[in-house]
Amino acid sequence: MRKVRTFSNDAALVNERRNHIIKIAAELIVKKGYNNISTRELATALGMSTGGLYHYIGSKSDILYLIINFTAELTGQTLDRFADELKDAQPLDQLKESLKVYFETVDYYRDFHNFVNHIMLSLTLRDRRIVYQAESRIIQFFESLLNSGIESGDFRNVDAKIVAHNIVAAANAWANRGWYLKKYYNLDKYTDEQVRLVLGQIAAPDKAAPLGLSGR
């Protein structure tokens, strides 16, 4: 992680305050655009003075970096939680549960996803790489789940890479295409339909019926 300047020696406090800054900043940026907010405006939204804000960050662009890094670490934490909770489950249950937790996480942090999506082309290549690595890690998580199921005969022999990629695209779509999707779906319904579609693609024919996939 890049070192972001602070004048405080209390690491726990800095961390707590920064997480608060990250959350409020992401909301504000998604609402108004990064270039349209000033550090003064951000400080006001945080109930801080501009000087107080600069106690925790060195510059406005540090906020971008903190948000991107937060989103990437979040992904890692979420995947570790999946892997731990699901290590003894069957491939199909692992996939279903992972999809649910993943979609919930994206929903909860949708401002961050929108922010990263929005800011991508303004990032330096080094910072883009942080985002790429985080996304690649999720794709690989689902890809290896799918490949385990294919090897064990629980799933059909699909192109695991593209199915995993579509899962990530569908989750991102929930974050950044909410303007359309929320007219017709809530998170539960959207997740259920996507899970149904993914299982329809990958469930081995003889295992499809017990999952309620045969027609609707």
Next chain:
Amino acid sequence: MRKVRTFSNDAALVNERRNHIIKIAAELIVKKGYNNISTRELATALGMSTGGLYHYIGSKSDILYLIINFTAELTGQTLDRFADELKDAQPLDQLKESLKVYFETVDYYRDFHNFVNHIMLSLTLRDRRIVYQAESRIIQFFESLLNSGIESGDFRNVDAKIVAHNIVAAANAWANRGWYLKKYYNLDKYTDEQVRLVLGQIAAPDKAAPLGLSGR
């Protein structure tokens, strides 16, 4: 369409020059970010003087509007072409061919898609609505294709809205996640796999085999 100021009376020439401006501007913006380019830099890339550029546009933000509007009109034209060419085909062939042409179009105009994606949160609500309408129109096109196939019994009774939405998300992913996808796929292979996955989701069981969908 909003009126963009010009000093020229030759409508055809203005249109031709603007299309050129749009193409070069979209490329440059995707490469460097909208806020990082000046009109002077854009003029240089176009082989024009800054004054020459202002002959065709009134301000830098007009370029945003022109690109967004171009992308929206393009969508309309593409869909009209689909509808005309495919009007006598079977639902499954209509869907396959539409998917191919749609993915090709997104690939060809990927700079525009990336641009719109990038700039979305910086747009006014009125301009966002242009993008929303264009995207909704594509989703509705595929949704109604799917619904016709469901009614005729050619397709399974899936949630046409979400399948249509996933098609648009998969096409957008090709434009804005090229950094990942192009390591593993070219356009043809990506399109083939996505077509296979969509057909796997919607093909009625007794019609699946002749399409080469039974295993790989």
